Amino acid sequence: MAVHQETIDVPTRGSGFVNVTAEVARVVANSGVRCGLCTVFIQHTSASLVIQENADPAVLRDLQRWASDLAPESRPWEHDDEGPDDMPAHAKSALARTSESIPVRDGRLTLGTWQGLYVWEHRARPHRRRLVVHVAGE
Amino acid sequence: MAVHQETIDVPTRGSGFVNVTAEVARVVANSGVRCGLCTVFIQHTSASLVIQENADPAVLRDLQRWASDLAPESRPWEHDDEGPDDMPAHAKSALARTSESIPVRDGRLTLGTWQGLYVWEHRARPHRRRLVVHVAGE
Amino acid sequence: MAVHQETIDVPTRGSGFVNVTAEVARVVANSGVRCGLCTVFIQHTSASLVIQENADPAVLRDLQRWASDLAPESRPWEHDDEGPDDMPAHAKSALARTSESIPVRDGRLTLGTWQGLYVWEHRARPHRRRLVVHVAGE
Numbered sequence: 001m002a003v004h005q006e007t008i009d010v011p012t013r014g015s016g017f018v019n020v021t022a023e024v025a026r027v028v029a030n031s032g033v034r035c036g037l038c039t040v041f042i043q044h045t046s047a048s049l050v051i052q053e054n055a056d057p058a059v060l061r062d063l064q065r066w067a068s069d070l071a072p073e074s075r076p077w078e079h080d081d082e083g084p085d086d087m088p089a090h091a092k093s094a095l096a097r098t099s100e101s102i103p104v105r106d107g108r109l110t111l112g113t114w115q116g117l118y119v120w121e122h123r124a125r126p127h128r129r130r131l132v133v134h135v136a137g138e
Numbered sequence: 139m140a141v142h143q144e145t146i147d148v149p150t151r152g153s154g155f156v157n158v159t160a161e162v163a164r165v166v167a168n169s170g171v172r173c174g175l176c177t178v179f180i181q182h183t184s185a186s187l188v189i190q191e192n193a194d195p196a197v198l199r200d201l202q203r204w205a206s207d208l209a210p211e212s213r214p215w216e217h218d219d220e221g222p223d224d225m226p227a228h229a230k231s232a233l234a235r236t237s238e239s240i241p242v243r244d245g246r247l248t249l250g251t252w253q254g255l256y257v258w259e260h261r262a263r264p265h266r267r268r269l270v271v272h273v274a275g276e
Numbered sequence: 277m278a279v280h281q282e283t284i285d286v287p288t289r290g291s292g293f294v295n296v297t298a299e300v301a302r303v304v305a306n307s308g309v310r311c312g313l314c315t316v317f318i319q320h321t322s323a324s325l326v327i328q329e330n331a332d333p334a335v336l337r338d339l340q341r342w343a344s345d346l347a348p349e350s351r352p353w354e355h356d357d358e359g360p361d362d363m364p365a366h367a368k369s370a371l372a373r374t375s376e377s378i379p380v381r382d383g384r385l386t387l388g389t390w391q392g393l394y395v396w397e398h399r400a401r402p403h404r405r406r407l408v409v410h411v412a413g414e
Contacts, residue, residue, distance in 0.1 A: 001139045001277045003311050003414055005379055035141050037177055037272050039313055039377050043388030045329045051236045052228065053183045058217035059228050066209065066229050071342065079334035090328065090335050091342050098327045098391075099377040101177045101237040103143060103272040110270045112181030115236075132386045134313050134379040136274070136412070138141055139277045173279050175315055175410050189374045190366065191321045196355035197366050204347065204367050239315045239375045241281055241410040248408045250319030253374075274412070275279055 001138055004031035008131040012047070012121035015068075015085070017060045020131065021109070021117045027133040028104055036137015038109060039101045040117065043130045046089035047121050048096035054116030067092050067122075089122030096120055104137055139276055142169035146269040150185070150259035153206075153223070155198045158269065159247075159255045165271040166242055174275015176247060177239045178255065181268045184227035185259050186234035192254030205230050205260075227260030234258055242275055277414055280307035284407040288323070288397035291344075291361070293336045296407065297385070297393045303409040304380055312413015314385060315377045316393065319406045322365035323397050324372030330392030343368050343398075365398030372396055380413055 006027045012018055020040075028038050042049050053059045071091035073084040080087060100117065103110045111117070119129055144165045150156055158178075166176050180187050191197045209229035211222040218225060238255065241248045249255070257267055282303045288294055296316075304314050318325050329335045347367035349360040356363060376393065379386045387393070395405055 001141070001414075003277070005311060005381060035143060037274065039379065041377065041379050041386065043386065043391065045327065045388075045391055050232050051183065052232065056217055059183075059225065062215050062217050062225050063229060063232055066213070067232070070208065070346065075342070077338050079332055079338050087335065087338050091339060094326055094328065094339055094343070095233055095371055097236075098373075101179065101239055101377055103177065103179050103270045105143060105270070110179065110181065112183075112268070115181065115183055130388070132379045132381070136313065138139075139279070173281060175412065188370050189321065190370065194355055197363065200353050200355050200363050201367060201370055204351070205370070208346065233371055235374075239317065239377055241315065241317050241408045243281060243408070248317065248319065250321075250406070253319065253321055276277075 002033055004135045006133050010119045010129045012129060013126050014124050015121055016064060017118040017120055019116050020119055024117055024133055025109055028109060028135055031135035033104055033135050033137035034107045036104045036135060037101055038104050039099060039134045041099045041132045045093050046123050047129050048093045049100045050096045050118050050120050051115050052118055053114050055114055085124040092122045140171055142273045144271050148257045148267045150267060151264050152262050153259055154202060155256040155258055157254050158257055162255055162271055163247055166247060166273055169273035171242055171273050171275035172245045174242045174273060175239055176242050177237060177272045179237045179270045183231050184261050185267050186231045187238045188234045188256050188258050189253050190256055191252050193252055223262040230260045278309055280411045282409050286395045286405045288405060289402050290400050291397055292340060293394040293396055295392050296395055300393055300409055301385055304385060304411055307411035309380055309411050309413035310383045312380045313377055314380050315375060315410045317375045317408045321369050322399050323405050324369045325376045326372045326394050326396050327391050328394055329390050331390055361400040368398045
């Protein structure tokens, strides 16, 4: 059994999605693990991880608008001193994922054909988001 | 430490829930792991995993209607070329889980008394959904 | 590789959040694992796990009100024989997490500065909630 960890810093361009599949796959390759589990963890509460369709970018635009309607800036949030986009960001991060686990087989992530792993930035402005990638297996 | 992986194909009957607890428990038994972790991963972005009450089927019907109201077909989705049920399915999969991890103790999943693990089909028509089950432990 | 499991019972005071970060960190310390993964699992379907901001308690109050508006008691739920707060609780648990995985490095959870791990009680009355904490690594 081998255990391997790396940290990835992901710059975002404000609210929306950044595909990190290739960078996480590179960590899996670095680990040398052939059969195991890769867990990705995001160290923030106003950005998330989500696995979504990697084909039509309209899917991501729809998700963005849908989540913003579920947790709108216009709602009378009590926590509003970090800007009108902050509390909606926390709400969206309660809805999407803070960690995601993907089995590794033959040294590769077992993602489906249409799956990509994304950092979902919920804040309006660009941020630098830190991921911890953990790979364990043999 | 042992690592064990199996793939399970789950036929669904259109939107709704399929209880896969027994099939996942069988993989845990096959693994021979007594103390460890079982991670289930679904290779799709229009169907999810969710752990829910296994007693009253009305709970699942309520969840289905509630999620369909949160992500309705009637919303003007930009991504609509795969049918009116496709983008609501992606939205629901952003809300429920793509992976679920359950500790294993004494060779069994440590699910609570009322917990069942379900594949949640979000598309209207039946599909075949693929799960990767990973078990690691001793 | 070491595998370590402990059960934690968390008393809640009715709907709201209980910070369990310190108790989970204690299990990680007990495990002796320096580099690994900690997975926390909640054995219930009307309470959740969620990682959220640990600084301003108004964030948690906002989350509570927001989730209650998404899954209101006033909705005509079919499953209503366990009280008006029961089905909203199941819906909220489909939205937040049943399991959460956090990498361990240098013997500590790699949580971000502002992250705390919470049990999110969705029922109106106090309950005793059981967590299974699994730590594996070297």
